[in-house]
Amino acid sequence: MKSYRKELWFELKTRRGFVNITHELERCVKESGIKEGLLLCNAIHITASVFINDDEAGLHQDFENWLEKLAPEKPYSQYHHNGFEDNADAHLKRTIMGREVVVAITDGKLDLGPWEQIFYGEFDGKRKKRVLVKIIGE
Amino acid sequence: MKSYRKELWFELKTRRGFVNITHELERCVKESGIKEGLLLCNAIHITASVFINDDEAGLHQDFENWLEKLAPEKPYSQYHHNGFEDNADAHLKRTIMGREVVVAITDGKLDLGPWEQIFYGEFDGKRKKRVLVKIIGE
Amino acid sequence: MKSYRKELWFELKTRRGFVNITHELERCVKESGIKEGLLLCNAIHITASVFINDDEAGLHQDFENWLEKLAPEKPYSQYHHNGFEDNADAHLKRTIMGREVVVAITDGKLDLGPWEQIFYGEFDGKRKKRVLVKIIGE
Numbered sequence: 102m103k104s105y106r107k108e109l110w111f112e113l114k115t116r117r118g119f120v121n122i123t124h125e126l127e128r129c130v131k132e133s134g135i136k137e138g139l140l141l142c143n144a145i146h147i148t149a150s151v152f153i154n155d156d157e158a159g160l161h162q163d164f165e166n167w168l169e170k171l172a173p174e175k176p177y178s179q180y181h182h183n184g185f186e187d188n189a190d191a192h193l194k195r196t197i198m199g200r201e202v203v204v205a206i207t208d209g210k211l212d213l214g215p216w217e218q219i220f221y222g223e224f225d226g227k228r229k230k231r232v233l234v235k236i237i238g239e
Numbered sequence: 240m241k242s243y244r245k246e247l248w249f250e251l252k253t254r255r256g257f258v259n260i261t262h263e264l265e266r267c268v269k270e271s272g273i274k275e276g277l278l279l280c281n282a283i284h285i286t287a288s289v290f291i292n293d294d295e296a297g298l299h300q301d302f303e304n305w306l307e308k309l310a311p312e313k314p315y316s317q318y319h320h321n322g323f324e325d326n327a328d329a330h331l332k333r334t335i336m337g338r339e340v341v342v343a344i345t346d347g348k349l350d351l352g353p354w355e356q357i358f359y360g361e362f363d364g365k366r367k368k369r370v371l372v373k374i375i376g377e
Numbered sequence: 378m379k380s381y382r383k384e385l386w387f388e389l390k391t392r393r394g395f396v397n398i399t400h401e402l403e404r405c406v407k408e409s410g411i412k413e414g415l416l417l418c419n420a421i422h423i424t425a426s427v428f429i430n431d432d433e434a435g436l437h438q439d440f441e442n443w444l445e446k447l448a449p450e451k452p453y454s455q456y457h458h459n460g461f462e463d464n465a466d467a468h469l470k471r472t473i474m475g476r477e478v479v480v481a482i483t484d485g486k487l488d489l490g491p492w493e494q495i496f497y498g499e500f501d502g503k504r505k506k507r508v509l510v511k512i513i514g515e
Contacts, residue, residue, distance in 0.1 A: 275378075276380065292472070293468065340476065354422070
């Protein structure tokens with residue numbers, strides 16, 4: 102069994118945003134030399150997400166509006182977590198979007214559907230944050 | 240290390256619905272010959288879900304009502320994604336329900352709790368769609 | 378390839394609550410002797426969750442309030458599932474929080490970020506319930 106580990110770094114200029122990381126993960130799979138296995142990709146931070154969906158700007162705007170409706174950023178005072186911090190909403194938004202994805206590796210490639218794209222979801226940006234990539238297989 | 244891959248096909252007559260795929264996944268495990276490992280089962284499409292819960296009709300009706308409350312299908316015009324398409328709500332509903340499950344394989348069987356059943360969740364049906372099954376182990 | 382399996386037992390005195398299980402999972406990793414691999418930890422019951430977030434009491438109170446807003450426990454009669462049971466809300470809450478986490482094992486340790494802590498999330502307690510730990514790797 103082979104294993105591979107890599108960290109990807111992000112620093113968004115905005116509080117929230119989505120970054121397509123599919124190509125970077127394809128490079129990781131190639132670099133790993135693993136032909137058959139599983140790839141885990143998870144946010145290392147608890148106010149960010151890794152998720153799979155469509156790379157379509159309208160949908161991303163819908164996600165932003167929807168998450169703000171389900172877990173509004175403001176008023177900050179509505180959350181117990183927001184004493185020294187103001188990011189309780191980011192913890193809740195990331196819970197909806199998920200911490201991680203597990204993707205099959207087949208024939209040395211990410212085994213994704215035709216519209217599946219992998220995103221880093223930032224909900225408390227303007228700082229350096231990381232994603233972990235771990236691959237096991239053969 | 241062994242690996243196994245299979246696609247399951249679905250074509251629901253309705254826009255939304257849940258299909259119990261536990262038995263099909265058990266057959267995959269048997270076919271794979273893998274005794275100890277992990278099974279990944281994910282929707283290949285981004286308006287569908289694979290999730291684990293109870294096989295109880297009342298609960299499934301509750302899921303339908305609840306998802307319609309959290310991410311209503313109509314009016315279609317409320318979503319930016321709905322220009323040529325009308326399925327933005329399906330992307331959101333699948334986000335709540337999840338893209339994938341990872342299940343342990345122990346002694347050549349799905350290592351599930353007594354009430355755990357695995358479902359395909361369709362949120363934009365009336366077309367052919369697929370689920371990926373990938374198993375690695377020994 | 379090595380594999381390892383363990384069940385963790387819980388019996389909360391309250392209907393809902395979060396239990397930090399990070400240390401127990403670290404012990405599982407050590408016990409397994411696996412240095413590189415993947416750990417799956419999932420609730421065996423369908424009204425409970427395993428999730429990763431911050432170990433901060435204010436945030437946990439925010440989760441409780443937020444889940445009660447998204448999927449209220451009462452009135453019980455609002456849910457079709459609640460004939461003989463009263464726990465439909467627990468199935469929905471666990472859906473938001475997730476059934477499982479997959480965590481990388483690197484150098485014989487859980488490969489977690491500095492604030493990542495793993496929790497058992499109970500939504501229908503006052504009874505014995507279990508979590509499954511499965512590790513594969515080398």
